[in-house]
Amino acid sequence: MIVGTAGHIDHGKTTLVKALTGVDTDRLPEEKRRGISIALGYAFMDAGEDLRIGFVDVPGHERLVHTMLSGATGIDHALLLVAADDGVMPQTREHLALLSLLGIRRGTIALTKCDRVDAPTLAQRRGEIRALVAGTSLADAPIVEVAATTGGGVRELREHLIAEARALPPREVAGRAFRLAVDRVFSLAGVGTVCTGTAHAGEVAIGDELLLLPPAPGQSPRRGRVRSLHAQNEPAERASAGQRVAIGLAGLEKDEVGRGQWLAAPEIAQWTDRLDVRLRLGPEEARALRSGLPVHVHVGAEAVTGTVAVLGRFGTAQAAGPHPSPLPQAGEGVSHAAAALPQAGEGVSPVAAALPQAGEGVSPVAAAEALQPGEEGLVQLVLHGPIGAWAGDRVVLRDASATRALAGGVVLDPQAPARYRRTPQRLSELIALTADSPARRLAGLLAQAPMGVDLARFAAGQGVAGDARVALLAAAGASTVVLGADGPAWALGAAQTAQWEAVALARLAQYHEDQPEELGPDLARWRRLAAPRMAEPLWQSLVRRMASAGQVTVSGAAAHLPAHGIQLSALDERLAQKVMPRLLSAGFEGVWARDLAKDAHEPEALVRTTLARLSQRGELFQIVKDLYYAPSAVQTLARIARASAIGGDVKASVFRDRSGLGRKRAIQVLEFFDKVGVLRRVGDAHRLRADCRLFIDDHEDGGAACADAVETA
Structure with missing residues (x-):
């Protein structure tokens, strides 16, 4: 157990810790000279049976509250000190407020220097302390009277802390990354x-x-x-x-x-400059917490400036009383989630309206621009510098001058979005992230996120170890899962899977109605028609599900409904038999339609019609107008293009040299790969799409193909 001392300057924190442990935590020369703690001090007390209690002795001076917070964010038990001769002082109140804002509910109050006052004064101090802690997280904390210099009450306090340490629930270590x-x-x-x-x-x-x-x-x-x-x-x-x-x-x-x-x-590993947090404004504050307010943000041992953006306010049932719904303790469900959010200029997801709505069985969150004193809500913190943070980490806000604590809470999402942060969809996801375990948070996200959940990002944010991520997913449940090189990469809920399949099939049927002469769109175009914001790995997985279920047929790069197919006439079959040998022998050069007609001694118009139908069926490929390649040649060229990638980009000169094509033809082939989705044109570069499996046989090494990679389009 880690015990953190708190209290006003010169109320005996360091002396009491020394009496309990035998260790003087004032280690700096200036601390010795001035008689006050300036830096965090540490000491340890053996409690028997392999139990050791650690003490974090924090400064009490008002100018060193930031140092106090550095020690307080990781403690299990608060030891609040009040000197009997002084009574409650300003830093006593501030430290108590900070402990409450941090959500620390295990604590003990030590009434120190009891040898300096008489019995009536002690009784008065006990009454003052009870009035002070009423309505705070330490309202039920016991008061132990001690006199550290004489040893009075030290034994009783030590035995009490040992009992508290034995009663402390063990930290969950399994499945968590360090x-x-x-x-x-x-x-x-x-x-x-x-x-x-x-x-x-x-x-x-x-x-x-x-x-x-x-x-x-x-x-x-x-x-x-x-x-x-x-x-x-x-x-x-x-x-x-x-x-x-x-x-x-x-x-x-x-x-x-x-x-x-x-x-x-x-x-x-992650760092961030935006945090979505669940926050409670101190009830003693005179003003509301409003969007745009500059603050100091304390997380872990770090403090950084930033601004507040209030997202929503919990309903009165959840915000009422001195203790709104319990905040997670340090180390619980440690941090990071995010389902896909709408992108600029795109309309509402076609499945969003059919999905479960946020707040089922949970107090609703109302969009708001401010939190009133004592209220709890959802807030985004926009930081002026990067910090490390994970879900479940304690957060404290202080005012712009760093003289007063304002609010406290826990991190929900350490990789918060800059846009669409107040939409009902986003608030639904944040409500899901208030659950008490990573598995329940993921289950909630899967029920809410229409575009699925980036599992690698979520698990990292939650602090889940790599070898525990499969179990996390199994506990949460999902209908569609995409595996990556390091484990599960993406997941889509069962309701979303069914809805997206229905949307995709409807879009495909509409395409057939609009373009009856074509076999169907290529997979990249079908995705743009049906689910343009869906991650490519999830889309590929959905296509495979629909294909294996017989709902669609994938012919080469094109997809179509089973009932919609390009039928070859007897004339087409005869012409195909005449042109295919020439195409197969042409290799990487391909053959022009006019040359195929000439070699077959057939009218060019008939040959063009047959070639178009064969291309629609995926039995050959038109690289540019009238230039056709056999599938085996295109597959080999795609393999060469993938092998030519340097830093993810395929340069025309490298591809030209490896394939033996001329520069013009090499560029034409690369542009064809851009069109069908093997590559993606970015400026003058042809960037390899690691998520595309076109022209890769199932028995080939998937390392180059990798439908499991994540695309952030």
Whole structure:
């Protein structure tokens, strides 16, 4: 258990911690000289049976509240101190408000310096404290009278904290990836760089690799290897969530690490400058919290400035009373979700109206521009710099001058969208993200998100370890799942799958009605007609589902309903037999329609008609007008194009050299691949679409094809 002290300056926090643990947490010369804590101090108390309690001694000075918050975001139990000779003071109130805003509900109140006052004063102080904590998260906290300098009450307090530690529910470590908020960095001879902090989730072992987040602007995250570990101030082979941890790192220099950064497992690496949070405005505030308000945002051990955008307000049933619905505790369901959102200029999704609506069984959220004192709602924080954050992390807002705490809550989505953030669809998704576990959050998203859920992004934001993501998906349930190289990549709910299939089939039937002479659209065009905002991997998976169910037929690059097919006449069959040998022998050069007619000794008009029908059936391909290729040649050229990609781009010169084609013909072939979706034209480059499986046999290596990759169109 991690205990965090709180209280006014000179109310005996450091002295009491020393009496409990034997450790003086004032370690800096200036702290010794001035007699006050300036930096976070740490101490540990053995409680027997492999139980060790860690203490975070935080400064009480008003100018060091930001340091107090750095220590408070990772604690399990609050120890609020009030000196009997002074009574309740300004920082007592502020620290109590901060603990309440952080959602810390386990706590003890220590009435210190009891040897300095008489019994009537002690009784008066107890009454003042009870009045102070009434209606706060520590309303039911016991009051223990102590005199640290004489030892009075210290034993009773120690036994009480040990009992609290034994009663603390164990942190859920399985399935969580490790992350630690760095609050101190130093160097040791023979060890190198050492980072200390509270482990918020997961487990780490010597030899593991961790990423430093967020990275320097324009750079990739630095990587360090765990060389040594201390957990709760003891040498260890492993350390886990809820412990104070010191990590010796190889590969990182002291000057490269700053307080407020995170050390995290690579599979959950992320950083953000937008957070969607569930927030409660302090009931004692005189003004509403309005959109556009500048604030200081505290997450983990970091503080950054930003602005508020109020998204919605919970109904009165949820916001009533001093304790609205419980906020997740630190380390629970640690962070990141996001289903696809509407893009600019696009209309409403054709399936959105048919999907379950938000708020079924949940208090509704009303769109709002402000939160009134004591109200709870959904807020987006637009930050002025990147930070590390995950779902479930505690958040505290202070005013622009950083002199007063305003509000507190938890992160719901650390990768919040910049647009459409107040739409009913988005509010529905945020309500789903208030559930108490990653599996329930994912299930809620799958029930709400018409475009599916990016599972890799969601799992990283929730802090879910890579080897636990399949189990997460199984617990949530989904109808359509796309697997990627590192596990599940996309998922679509059962209702959405059925609705999108109906929409796609309707669009295909309409295409047949409008273009009866054509076999059907190619898959890329069909997607643009039916689901232009759907991720390509999900679309490909839907097509395969419909094809395997016999709902559609895919012929080459074209799709059509089974009842709609281009039928060849006896004349077409005869001409096809005459032209196909020449096409097969032409290889990469292809054959012009006029030359095929000449070689077959047939009228050019008849040959053109037959070639058009064969092309519609996917039995040959027209690269440019009147230039035809056999499927085997196109498949080989597509393989060469994929192998020619450098950094994802296919250059005409490289493709020309590898294929042996002339420059003009090479460009024509690449433009054909752009058209059918193998490549995508971006400026002067032909960018490889790793999600497209056209012209790839099922037995070929899927590494180059990768229908499982995610396209962010």
